[in-house]
Amino acid sequence: xxxxxxxxxxxxxxxxxxxxxxxxxxxxxxxxxxxxxxxxxxxxxxxxxxxxxxxxxxxxxxxxxxxxxxxxxxxxxxxxxxxxxxxxxxxxxxxxxxxxxxxxxxxxxxxxxxxxxxxxxxxxxxxxxxxxxxxxxxxxxxxxxxxxxxxxxxxxxxxxxxxxxxxxxxxxxxxxxxxxxxxxxxxxxxxxxxxxxxxxxxxxxxxxxxxxxxxxxxxxxxxxxxxxxxxxxxxxxxxxxxxxxxxxxxxxxxxxxxxxxxxxxxxxxxxxxxxxxxxxxxxxxxxxxxxxxxxxxxxxxxxxxxxxxxxxxxxxxxxxxxxxxxxxxxxxxxxxxxxxxxxxxxxxxxxxxxxxxxxxxxxxxxxxxxxxxxxxxxxxxxxxxxxxxxxxxxxxxxxxxxxxxxxxxxxxxxxxxxxxxxxxxxxxxxxxxxxxxxxxxxxxxxxxxxxxxxxxxxxxxxxxxxxxxxxxxxx
Numbered sequence: 001x002x003x004x005x006x007x008x009x010x011x012x013x014x015x016x017x018x019x020x021x022x023x024x025x026x027x028x029x030x031x032x033x034x035x036x037x038x039x040x041x042x043x044x045x046x047x048x049x050x051x052x053x054x055x056x057x058x059x060x061x062x063x064x065x066x067x068x069x070x071x072x073x074x075x076x077x078x079x080x081x082x083x084x085x086x087x088x089x090x091x092x093x094x095x096x097x098x099x100x101x102x103x104x105x106x107x108x109x110x111x112x113x114x115x116x117x118x119x120x121x122x123x124x125x126x127x128x129x130x131x132x133x134x135x136x137x138x139x140x141x142x143x144x145x146x147x148x149x150x151x152x153x154x155x156x157x158x159x160x161x162x163x164x165x166x167x168x169x170x171x172x173x174x175x176x177x178x179x180x181x182x183x184x185x186x187x188x189x190x191x192x193x194x195x196x197x198x199x200x201x202x203x204x205x206x207x208x209x210x211x212x213x214x215x216x217x218x219x220x221x222x223x224x225x226x227x228x229x230x231x232x233x234x235x236x237x238x239x240x241x242x243x244x245x246x247x248x249x250x251x252x253x254x255x256x257x258x259x260x261x262x263x264x265x266x267x268x269x270x271x272x273x274x275x276x277x278x279x280x281x282x283x284x285x286x287x288x289x290x291x292x293x294x295x296x297x298x299x300x301x302x303x304x305x306x307x308x309x310x311x312x313x314x315x316x317x318x319x320x321x322x323x324x325x326x327x328x329x330x331x332x333x334x335x336x337x338x339x340x341x342x343x344x345x346x347x348x349x350x351x352x353x354x355x356x357x358x359x360x361x362x363x364x365x366x367x368x369x370x371x372x373x374x375x376x377x378x379x380x381x382x383x384x385x386x387x388x389x390x391x392x393x394x395x396x397x398x399x400x401x402x403x404x405x406x407x408x409x410x411x412x413x414x415x416x417x418x419x420x421x422x423x424x425x426x427x428x429x430x431x432x433x434x435x436x437x438x439x440x441x442x443x444x445x446x447x448x449x450x451x452x453x454x455x456x457x458x459x460x461x462x463x464x465x466x467x468x469x470x471x472x473x474x475x
Contacts, residue, residue: 002028003028003065003066003067004027004028004029004030004054004065004066004067005027005028005029005066005067005071005156005157006022006027006029006030006066006071006072006073006154006157007029007030007031007032007062007063007065007066007070007071007072007073008022008029008030008031008032008072008073008075009031009032009033009062009072009073009074009075009076009085009089010033010034010074010075010076011031011033011038011039011042012075012076013133013136014075014102014129014133014136015031015033015073015075015076016042016045017133017134017136017137018073018075018102018129018136018137018140018161019031019042019053020046020049020137021136021137021138021139021161022157022160022161023046023049023052023053024049025157025160025161026052026160027052027157027160027161028052028053028054029052029053029054030053030054030056030062030065030066031053031054031055031056031062032056032059032062036057039055039056039057040055042055043055059088059089059092060092063089063092063093068094068096068097069094069095069096069097069098069153070093070094070097070098071097071098071100071125071150071153071154071157072089072093072097072098072099072100073100073102073127074086074089074099074100074101074102074103075102075103076103077103078101078103078104078105078106078109079105079109082101082103082105082109082113083113086099086113086116090120090122093122094121095121095122096121096122096123097122097123098122098123098124098125098146098150098153098154099113099117099122099123099124099125100124100125100127100154101113101124101125101126101127101181102127102129104128104184104185104188104262104263104264105126105181106181106185106263106267107126107145107178107179107181107182107185107267108178110124110126110145110177110178110180110181111177111178113126114126114146114176114177114178123146123147123149123150124146124150124177125144125145125146125150125151125154125180126144126145126146126177126178126179126180126181127142127143127144127145127180127181128142128143128144128145128180128181128183128184128185128187129141129142129143129184130142130143130184130187130188130362130365130366130367130368131163131365131366131367132367135163135365135366138163139161139162139163139164139170139364139365140161140162140163140170140365140366141162141163141170141171141361141362141364141365141366141369142158142161142162142170142171142172142361142365143171143172143174143179143180143181143183143184143187143358143361144158144171144172144173144174144180145173145174145175145176145177145178145179145180145181145182145183146173146176146177146180147176148173151173155173158171159171162361162365163364163365163366163369164364165360165363165364168360168363169361170360170361170362170363170364170365170366171361172354172357172358172360172361174351174353174354174357174358175346175351175352175353176351178349179349179351179353182271182342182345182349182351183342183353183358184264185264185267185268185271186268186271186338186341186342186345187338187362187366187367187368188264188265188268189264189265189267189268189269189272189279189282189285189286189338189341190282190334190335190337190338190368191232191265191367191368192261192265192268192282192285192286192289193281193282193284193285193330193334193337193338193422194230194232194331194334194368195232195285196284196285196288196289196421196422197281197285197327197330197331197334197422197423197426198220198232198233198236198327200413200418200419200420200421200422200423201323201326201327201423202216202236202240203418203419203420204312204323204409204413204418204420205219205323207312207418208310208311208312208412208413208416208418209311209312209319210311212250213240213241213250213252213253214240214241214250216240217236217237217238217239217240217241218237218241219320220233220236220237220240221237221241223324223327224237226324227324227328227371227372228324228327228328228331228370228372229370229371229372230368230369230370230371230372231366231367231368231369231370232367232368232370233370239251239252240252256295257292257295258292258293258295259288259289259292259293260289260293261286261289261290265282265285265286265289266286268282268286268338268341269282269283269286271341271345272337272341272344275341275344275345275348276344277337277340277341277344278337278340278429279337279338279340279341280333280337280425280426280428280429281330281333281334281337281422281425281426281429282334282337282338283425284421284422284424284425285421285422287421288419288421288422307417308417310415310416310417311416312412312413312416312418313412313415313416314408314409314412315408315411315412316408321405322405322408322409323405323409324405325401325402325405325406326402326405326406326408326409326410326423327423328398328402329398329399329402329403329405329406329426329427329430330406330422330423330426330427331372332389332390332395332398332399332402332426333390333425333426333429333430334422334426335372335376335389336388336389336390336395337429339355339358339376339380339389340388340389342355342358343355354384355380355384356377356380356381356384359373359376359377359380360373360377363377375394375395375398376389378394379392379393379394379395380392388433390430390433399430403427403430406423406426406427406430407427409423410423410424410427441455445466448464448465448466448468449466449468452465
């Protein structure tokens, strides 16, 4: 029997959809699941694609069904289950075979797995996959980290199944070991910020202006035809326009306001903090999700302090135009921060991450896909080493145009008692980044006073401590 080009372990929703995508694009694939009953069920659902799928009942049969060197995608719950599956698989593999973790893994786990395999003759790929269930089935954005040799073995299959933007495949080899999973982590951090900012604009319209879900949905639909065109804006319109089949009310109004998270947003914040790179909009979005989960505490606090929300009133400007531009400006900040973190990691871990390529492969298939990424691609193609996205020529113009709207919206929201943590963080990020002389000189003076940490002088003189007197540096 003809051997498969690739194998996949784990026929949950994502694994099953990815397998069908691989088969549909003309590739022969071997599949294995911990329970063979699920494999049989999957084959019954595969229809005409079943002819390109090799269902396997044992690991031995599964490995033997794949053409060496064998690329094997592991699509199961992240963390320890992946380590356990690798341990089970390892004895059956041969030199050059490739284990591929396609889940949302912490890139540090990916680096550790590379180290674990380095003297075995086997290798590993950490592969970020974005696009959810639909992307897995019809074309995701794929971020690959590993050796160039292992990438070349899987490139034809991954290129065939990836999303396409103007016929360009949304897949790329981004560098060694954890590069792919790190980029996917930052993708998700930007996604957190983008979603939170959209939710804050929705909150202003709902609580500050009394708009209904369908009215807000109509507004997002109109914005999706312009500069904010993106997958998240598109689905926001659809979500807001949907009715609950039980009550007939807008579906969104029937959903409990507690947002879940699986860790990737938090990881992006942790890595940014460890490298000393500000990602304030992403941090605010992660914190907002955590605060949303404290439902009972928020209900008690509202009874204690009252709900001081007042009508949202702008000081000049057009409400809808300002809200659109404010969201646009904040979105620029989130992407600028995400790319700055990736740039820092590229240097920290010697990855040489290709920024224009990352922007290109996010243009289709992934959750944060938008026309905005075309502009980012052009900006980084023109200047791959730009210190920050917001100082590139095209984006500096966009920031100057949209920043006044963001300032008006944040000011009006704060005055009205409407929480806008991500929008406000984006605004203060812009303000702090463009302030040539900030207030950290006072912090340095304080640090020198209580800890004799020293400081640099603006006149360059070689004298690094202040005349604080006997009370200084006593703790």
